[in-house]
Amino acid sequence: MKPHLTQEQLIDYLHGELAPGEDAGVLLHLEGCDPCRAQYEEEATLTESLRSFARTSERELPAGVRASILSAVEASQSQPGWTARITGWLRPAVAIPVAAAIAIAVFAGYGSAVHSGRTTIDAAYYLDDHAALTSAVPFNEGNTVPTALLTTENADGSQ
């Protein structure tokens, strides 16, 4: 009885990476060895499930996206002039909530730096940088989620 196949041989066989002679030898062995056949089937199932997972997690651009972009471009080209937009902003239904939002921001005290034109640095940058660099400490994996996936700001850190 020949020795059982190694996991490397089975994986290479699964991916068709064996030389023709060795490939035939593995096939022959699998036909006559139940333990190796069971292991082969287990590996084949896992490989197929991983491939299926990879396929399903790839996203197609939804069919309606192109149409919605084109209609958004058309809409932007037919926008009203600046006088009409200012008039719109002065309508009570818009002006009152905007004034309330500004008042809340001023009361909170944090909006002032942002609106005064002074440079500010988002706290998210510090939190992210701290988490990233803690991966230099043993048994600390650093960021489990990159900020790029969490924030709405530009990827380069600007807002």
Next chain:
Amino acid sequence: MARNSGLLFLAAVLMGGAHAPPPPADLLRDAMGAPDRVSYVGEVEVLRIGAARSDTTIYRIEHRAPDLTRRWYMAPQDLYGDSVITRGSTNYSIDVKRERVVVSTDEDADEQIAARSNFGILMANYNAVYAPDENVSGRAVHVVLLNNKYTGQTTMRVHIDAQTHLVLERQLYAANGSLIAQTRVEQIRYTKAIPGALFEIPSGMTRVNGAARGQESTDVPQVISSAGFAARVPKYLPEGFSPIAGDVVSIKNVPTLHLIYSDGIRTVSLFQNEKDAAVDLSHYRAIATTVADHPAHYVEEGPTVLLAWADGNHHFALVGELSLEELEKIGASVLP
């Protein structure tokens, strides 16, 4: 520790010659290198517990040794479907909702080396002792407790696969003994049959560069002198903490110095600039406090606290998994 090791060895002999585990420090050292040689798939659950808010992240992981990793996020809901592919030191954050791939280099390889060199700091400040073996995700694990030498408190529990030495679970505790973070690998399956296609970056998405990150150096005095302004350092640090790295990075044209202090498990970052660039806390629920009579604000992100204050044009941010009281104490010692 020696008594525990002796008892474990005796138990192993009585159980019929089973292999006694190596000394806990050796096992920890070996566990740090396990991802370089072990390929696996599984599901990772990360729990971070804060005083005001806790959060859970769940992702599917496929790791092909030594350096290919894919994380596919299932929770929180905002992240569902997003993924991060790590190829060596480059991260590709695949944001399916915004149809973009954010590419960043975080010098993981260097950080792995740094983590190994910081193992000495860990061993200087913590005693590693075995707790009784357990079972995680159907795998037998050795459990190593890291007890702070100054307080005697267990700061971390590390559950290490008895066969592969991969870390399958770890818990981080606050100074008062409460759990503040836990990472656990479920449904672990070791295999080398992970198709390379899983680590391919999807085409058809916009590629953008991630935020620039400074190249940190362990030569902290040199980093401080290269800041371009009169940098300040804390006169007080909790016992066992020492500077381990630093960098200077330009954020919106503001030179910002980042110094990192650690005791081998816990870390504190001190950021500072002298260009009057305040910390923007508008996206967070900030709470007012003081740092040595200076107005300050802090925010909590799970167990991480960010404390921000200014002294004239000199702005500071301290970030760490320490209590607010400890951070305020460190902050007060930064002021002249």
